[in-house]
Amino acid sequence: MTLRVAEHSKDRDRQLAQIRQSLGTRSVVLIGLMGAGKTAVGRRLANWLDLPFTDADSEIEQAAGQSIKEIFAEHGERYFRDGERKVIARLLESGPQVLATGGGAYMNPQTRAAIEAGGISIWLKAELRVLMKRVGRRDNRPLLAVDDPETVMKELMAERNPVYTKADITVESREVPHEVIVGNVVDALAAKLGCDAMPAPRARRKKVH
Numbered sequence: 001m002t003l004r005v006a007e008h009s010k011d012r013d014r015q016l017a018q019i020r021q022s023l024g025t026r027s028v029v030l031i032g033l034m035g036a037g038k039t040a041v042g043r044r045l046a047n048w049l050d051l052p053f054t055d056a057d058s059e060i061e062q063a064a065g066q067s068i069k070e071i072f073a074e075h076g077e078r079y080f081r082d083g084e085r086k087v088i089a090r091l092l093e094s095g096p097q098v099l100a101t102g103g104g105a106y107m108n109p110q111t112r113a114a115i116e117a118g119g120i121s122i123w124l125k126a127e128l129r130v131l132m133k134r135v136g137r138r139d140n141r142p143l144l145a146v147d148d149p150e151t152v153m154k155e156l157m158a159e160r161n162p163v164y165t166k167a168d169i170t171v172e173s174r175e176v177p178h179e180v181i182v183g184n185v186v187d188a189l190a191a192k193l194g195c196d197a198m199p200a201p202r203a204r205r206k207k208v209h
C-alpha cells in the first residue's frame with residue numbers, strides 16, 4: 001500500500017521534525033492486542049514522521065518463507081515466538097523506524113528489554129468490542145481460529161493488558177479515522193520527548209456589530 005505524503009500545518013511539520021531528531025536511532029514501536037490497529041496506524045505514523053515502516057509479522061513470514069498461519073500449524077507457537085524474538089531484536093538494530101509488532105511480542109521479557117533499549121513503545125489500547133470487530137474481518141490469526149474467539153480475546157486482555165501498561169505511552173485506539181489516532185500518538189510522542197506541543201486552535205473571534 002502506498003500512502004500519499006500527508007499535508008500538515010507548519011506547526012505540525014516543525015513538531016514532526018523535532019520528534020524525528022529527538023528519536024535519534026530509536027524506533028517507535030507499536031504494541032497491543034490483535035486488532036488494535038498497529039499496522040494501520042503504524043504505516044500512517046511512519047508516513048507523517050517520514051520514517052520507514054516495518055511490520056514484524058511480515059518480516060517473520062519473509063524470513064521463514066511461510067505465513068504465520070503455516071508457521072503455527074507446522075512448527076507450533078514456541079517456534080514462532082523464538083523467531084519473533086530474534087526478528088524483532090534484529091529490526092531494532094536498524095532504527096529509526098516505525099515498527100509494528102505482533103500482539104504477543106511484548107510479552108517476552110527479552111523483547112520488552114530490547115524495545116526499551118532501542119525504542120519508544122506505544123500501546124494502542126482498545127476495547128474488546130473494537131478488537132473483535134476488527135479481527136473478524138480476517139482469518140489469518142491462529143490464536144483466534146477457535147469456536148469462541150471472544151473468550152480467547154478476553155483471556156488475552158486479562159493476561160496481557162497489565163504487561164502492556166509498561167509501555168512508554170498509551171493511546172486509546174477508538175473507532176475514529178486512523179489519522180486521528182496518529183495525531184494522538186504524535187502529540188503523546190512530542191510530550192514524552194519534550195518537543196513542542198501543537199498550538200491550541202485559535203478561538204473564532206465574535207463579530208461585533
Ligand code: S3P
Nearest residue numbers: 033034035057102103104141142
Ligand atoms: C499474535 C498476534 C499476531 C501474530 C500472531 C500471534 C498474538 O499479530 O503475531 O498471530 O499472540 O497476539 P497481530 O497482533 O498483528 O495480529
